Amino acid sequence: xEVKAECIPCLVDVxxxxxxxxxxxxSEACKVCIEVIxxxxxxxxETRHTTKIATELYRLVRRRLGVDPYRGEKKEANKWALExxxxxxxxxNKSSDPFERFNIAVRLSLIGNAxxxxxxxxxxxxxxxxxxxxxIKLDIDNVATxxxxxxxxxxxxxxCDNAGEIVLDRLxxxxxxxxxxxxxxxxxxxPYQNDATMEEAEESGITxxxxxxxxxxxxxxxxxxxxxxxxxxxxxxxxxxxxxxMANYENLENLQRIREKGYFLLLRAKCNPIAKSLKVDxxxxxxxxx
Numbered sequence: 001x002e003v004k005a006e007c008i009p010c011l012v013d014v015x016x017x018x019x020x021x022x023x024x025x026x027s028e029a030c031k032v033c034i035e036v037i038x039x040x041x042x043x044x045x046e047t048r049h050t051t052k053i054a055t056e057l058y059r060l061v062r063r064r065l066g067v068d069p070y071r072g073e074k075k076e077a078n079k080w081a082l083e084x085x086x087x088x089x090x091x092x093n094k095s096s097d098p099f100e101r102f103n104i105a106v107r108l109s110l111i112g113n114a115x116x117x118x119x120x121x122x123x124x125x126x127x128x129x130x131x132x133x134x135x136i137k138l139d140i141d142n143v144a145t146x147x148x149x150x151x152x153x154x155x156x157x158x159x160c161d162n163a164g165e166i167v168l169d170r171l172x173x174x175x176x177x178x179x180x181x182x183x184x185x186x187x188x189x190x191p192y193q194n195d196a197t198m199e200e201a202e203e204s205g206i207t208x209x210x211x212x213x214x215x216x217x218x219x220x221x222x223x224x225x226x227x228x229x230x231x232x233x234x235x236x237x238x239x240x241x242x243x244x245x246m247a248n249y250e251n252l253e254n255l256q257r258i259r260e261k262g263y264f265l266l267l268r269a270k271c272n273p274i275a276k277s278l279k280v281d282x283x284x285x286x287x288x289x290x
Contacts, residue, residue, distance in 0.1 A: 001250035002048045004273040011050070012040055014193075015057045018069045032064045051250050055219035058192055068191040070163075077164025077194065078203045081112065085167055092171060098179065102147050105172040106266065107136050110285045112165035113245055113268045139269075139284030146240075146264050146289055153239035156181045158210070159222075161245030161267075162193075163200040169244065170209045182211045184234065189215035195247075220247040223254040232258055240264060246274050252290065263290040 003011075016033045023029035039060050043053045062068070092104050150156070156176050160166050166187070176183050185206055187196045196204070198215055207213050216222065216231055224232060235241065235258045242264045243249055249265050265288040269275035275282040 001050050001253065001273070001277065003044065003050050003053065006271070006273055007050055008040075008044075010271065011053055011057065012037060014054075015061050018058075018061050019065065021069045022065045022067060032061070035064070036060060049221070049250075049254075051221040051247055052223075054247075055192070055221040058219060062191070070191065070194045074163035074194050074196075074200055075203070077162065078167060078200060081164040081167030082204070085170075088168060088171060092175075098175075099144070099147050102150070102172075102175045102179070103143050105175045106143050106146075106287055107138070107285075108168045109165070109172045109244070110138075110266055110268060110287065111136055112168035113161060113266065113285075136285060138287050139280035140278065140286045140288045142264075142289040143287050146287065149240055149264075149289070150176060150179050150181060153179075153181050155238045156183045156240045156242065157234060157238040158183055158185045158242045159216070159244055159248050160185060160187050160196050160201070160206075161248065163196045163204070164194075165244065166196045166201060166206050167204045170204070170206050172242075173206065173209045177209070177211075181240075183209075184212045184214060184238070185210040186214050186216040188217060188219070190218040192219045195220065220251075221254075222248070222251040224257050227258075235259060238262075242266060246270060249274065261290060264288075265290060 015036045019029050019032045019036070023032065036057055039057060040053065043056055047053060088108050091108070092101050095101050095104065158169065158173060160169060173183050173185065185201065187198055187201045189197070191197055198213065201207055201213050217226060235255065240262055243252065244266050246267050249267055252263065265286055267286050269278055269280050269282055269284050269286060272282055275284060278286055280286060
């Protein structure tokens with residue numbers, strides 16, 4: 001996805017907040033934040049792709065900090081989601097109808113997508129998300145069509161997003177498998193914001209539900225040039241690819257160079273540029289087939 005004017009302060013602000021989270025308002029923090037701004041000015045001349053710029057800036061911050069600034073938040077999010085997992089299961093288990101179960105699982109996974117620490121100006125409250133179970137509605141609802149596709153699919157690739165969220169993703173993965181699909185889950189190979197890596201995948205229990213869990217991409221930029229040949233073949237041959245979250249959606253044009261169709265987008269539009277591109281209101285939930 002191409003950088004919009006509104007993306008510029010967001011990209012810089014998120015990185016600088018990470019710096020101050022570790023270094024506080026110190027002289028060293030100031031130096032690193034200035035370096036972030038300087039690097040951004042270089043990158044914007046090279047590319048207008050949001051996730052590529054975000055990736056390079058995060059790599060810079062990680063090198064300077066030497067730690068994962070989101071480690072604590074990721075553990076907290078996984079802990080919270082695991083605590084409400086039984087309640088979420090109760091919601092699904094009220095129905096024996098396969099489509100209704102699938103429909104509920106999609107919505108629960110979307111509620112998990114509200115857990116995001118990487119959007120400037122966006123906030124969330126873990127305890128407040130409990131009420132979302134009763135009130136969620138979809139601004140784009142292709143769930144019924146997706147369900148028909150899944151019934152015929154033997155393979156699904158599930159591109160995960162955030163820690164915490166992946167706990168609720170487990171419920172949808174179980175429904176995919178009940179419908180007969182083999183499910184491969186993909187997480188980040190290195191820490192990026194609060195995105196799930198293999199460590200968070202193991203903590204969440206998703207490794208027990210998926211047929212396979214793989215690490216794809218060391219940051220948020222996913223493109224044919226950064227993927228292994230084996231992963232590209234998986235993208236080509238998997239019958240349905242689930243893209244969770246805004247960053248995976250921002251990479252859609254890149255991924256369409258591998259295959260044009262067969263994507264199921266599941267996300268909450270937390271910023272104006274994403275909302276406008278999808279023609280929904282900011283904050284809207286999207287379950288869209290491409």
